[in-house]
Amino acid sequence: MLDALKKLFGSSSYKSSEVAHQRLKFVLLNDRANISPEIMENIKNDIIKVISHYMEIDKNLMEISLENDADSVALVANIPVSSMKHHIHKR
């Protein structure tokens, strides 16, 4: 009942300490996502290593970046596949 009233009058039922915690979690995700090109290069090389176990990929055309939008941060990778390796079917 109280919650319904609060909603009706537009006030949040969350305590402000919880609001601060959630806002900090998000803002720091963005702040920390500002990582150096060297680290990005390392991530890229590690991804190549893992994926190469399963398929042939075109390393030169591969793109990887962190993208921010209003409420999330995503690691976006575009990895062109040139062929599949045979042995994965045998596993």
Add this chain to the structure above:
Amino acid sequence: MSEVIVITSGKGGVGKTTTTANLGVGLAMRGKKVALVDTDTGLRNLDLLLGLERRIVYTLVDVVQKRVNYGQALVRHKKYTNLFLLPTSQVADKTAIEPHDMLSIIDAMRSEFDYILVDCPAGIEQGFQTAVIGADKAIVVTMPEIAAVRDADKIIGKLQSEDKPIRLVVNRIRPEMVKDGTMLDMTSIDDILSVECIGQIPDDKKVVDSANRGIPVVEWKDSPAGSAYRDVVGRVLGEDIPFKPFETEGFFARLKHVFGH
């Protein structure tokens, strides 16, 4: 063997200098030989909090410019004769001391002191680099406020990239606000910063009173912040001291206020 600890925060006004003064006096009270180095050139205040402002003759800038050696710039504390302040200049700016100058001064001082505490200026520019360069470890001071925690995170990132061990001091906690959910609690701060905490300092009017007098609160027997700082000192010395729950003002305490005692 000496240990060099930088006290830093990113954001201004969270209690770096207060923490430096209290740790310094606290370690001196425990018999350690301590030097406090103020690197907030142009905005020095550590001298005031220690009650040493009228005894400064030479500063860190004079040492850097080779007019005197660091020993001549050190100000000995009146009460704790094993506590020394290396003040900085109030007229020069942060560019007067380069990181490599600081490193050679700190290295020269190491053989003489058990602890060297470096009070860092706010910000992440040259002043920060200068303060941090000679340090073995860092104490990051923050407050349970959203802006202070964010800035602490930034500073922690910078210190981690330099491989400095980091400990956290959370200053100006208001237990009654934490209790009713209007201030970030330690669980949230731990979740966000993930740094080992060695101090939870309650907000305490006596901190202002003590700054007025130039006598750090760590000496004051009747101060909750002073008691929390004595615990921080113990933890810096490697003692295993559990955190005490804060006393929120109960009915009887309020009753005492009403009746004036």
